[in-house]
Amino acid sequence: MKIPSLLDLDIEQQAVISLPFHGSHVITGEPGAGKTVMAVYRAWALATAGRQVVLLTYSNLLHQYLAQMAPDLTEALNVTTYHLWIKDFWRRHFRTDPPWIDEDGWIYDWSEMQRDCVLQRVGATMHLVIDEGQTLPVAFYQLCRILGVDVTVCADENQQIDDDQSTVSEICQALGIRGDPLVLHENRRNSREIAMLASEFRETAGSEIPLPTRLGCTPTVLKVPSLGYLLTGVSQYFNAHPGRSIGIICRSTRLMRDIQSELTRLGLAQHTQAYVHGDRYRDAVDFSTRPIRIVSAASMKGLEFDTVFVPDLDAYTEDPTSVDARLRFYVLCTRAREDLHFAHRGPQEPAILSSIPESLLVRHAG
Incomplete structure (x- = not known):
């Protein structure tokens, strides 16, 4: 921060x-x-x-x-x-x-x-x-x-x-x-595009909330063939934007460990750290170093990153109209300052994002 x-x-x-x-x-x-x-x-x-x-x-x-x-x-x-x-x-x-x-x-x-x-x-x-x-x-x-x-x-x-x-x-x-x-009152973190997407999940969507004036990139949804394909893209993104902090937000501990291992294989070990509660090897994070941080959705509140990747959109299978699901995505979206990328595997985009207007999301197939 x-x-x-x-x-x-x-x-x-x-x-x-x-x-x-x-x-x-x-x-x-x-x-x-x-x-x-x-x-x-x-x-x-x-x-x-x-x-x-x-x-x-x-x-x-x-x-x-x-x-x-x-x-x-x-x-x-x-x-x-x-x-x-x-x-x-x-x-x-x-x-x-x-x-x-x-x-x-x-x-x-x-x-x-x-x-x-x-x-x-x-x-x-x-x-x-x-x-x-x-x-x-x-x-x-x-x-x-x-x-x-x-x-x-x-x-x-x-x-x-x-x-x-x-x-x-x-x-x-x-x-x-x-x-x-x-x-x-003022949103001092998110770009206007990220704030507009987040507002789709806010429960009190009818109330007037001033949008940020700072413009940025439209959030993206990526259909990827594999986790390795996505993380190769994360590696390329990091090399192109070395000054940005990157948050990779996952729902499962197993996926967090898999991502850390794959990024290590890609040569990013010295730039990557993961936080896993109760894991003595991953229970401390130095926020001044290693700008790629892998965290769980349960630990994301209060944190912010220049760029957020959500690698497991497929894991969000709950009723997309439920209050819990909407609030979770509201918090998830607002962790990102500049760029926000969702990824899923399989031909069908998860329901939680399928109803979002085309103007608020750019969809890509890997």
Whole structure:
């Protein structure tokens, strides 16, 4: 990410930094509006004012992204994930792990946690700044209110692609916020063509959303004979655009590993890295190097790339009219700044894109 300098922030972005340093606040906006940038700047401003600040997000990959995107702004912050923060907080106050209701320890018993905090009169004075706040459950925000923790939440409920998530109104209600959230209106990431395609999948398509003025290339759909054929094209694209970051977004871990192996065979090992949750060889990403990054659809929220390739359009077989499918593609499209390429094998284009107008997609056969 090319984070703007403080002097380059516009009026609505400056309004985020100027929010009161006490109390809870919600910031919302479309993908590309700069919510992640403002989460970092908001945390930096709070730390500069002497507040104890924790900058957190749901996914480990986005946590790494936030920590690396502006080291001069985040060096004084505790940048962590939602799960790590909860577990650390609970162990410090109760000398045990937080109670959970699933076998793997990812779904917490919020009622018991809230009751324990009330009975033990546990509180906290730090300020939490949360990016992609819609991915966290409402009960977490209710716990923050019980603890007396100030929270700044950057959230977009149109980017809900998992279960147990929160709407903006639910977050405001849980935190006791009265009044409207602060809205970032401008799309600062996508080209006009990418934003127009993404708008086809937005659930509130009838509302007026200003399109970016920056023009770019029309997104493409490629019918390819094989994965190797596509990745040869990715290699050629990289050689022609060495200054661009490339995101290859996959639905399966197996495909991610296959792509990394094939790009290595094509001589791009030193330029390629993959993130696979739970894989100790692929659990860290250096966003300052290796511009070809292979990530999963489950980890893509909050990230952005100059160019995005979706190599497995065939894997999106769910009902194309379902809310989940549409929101997933809405998020997927908006990861790309300049170029967006979908690829599928077989004669039939997957239904999720088949109804998109010809003016919004260029279709090629390999």
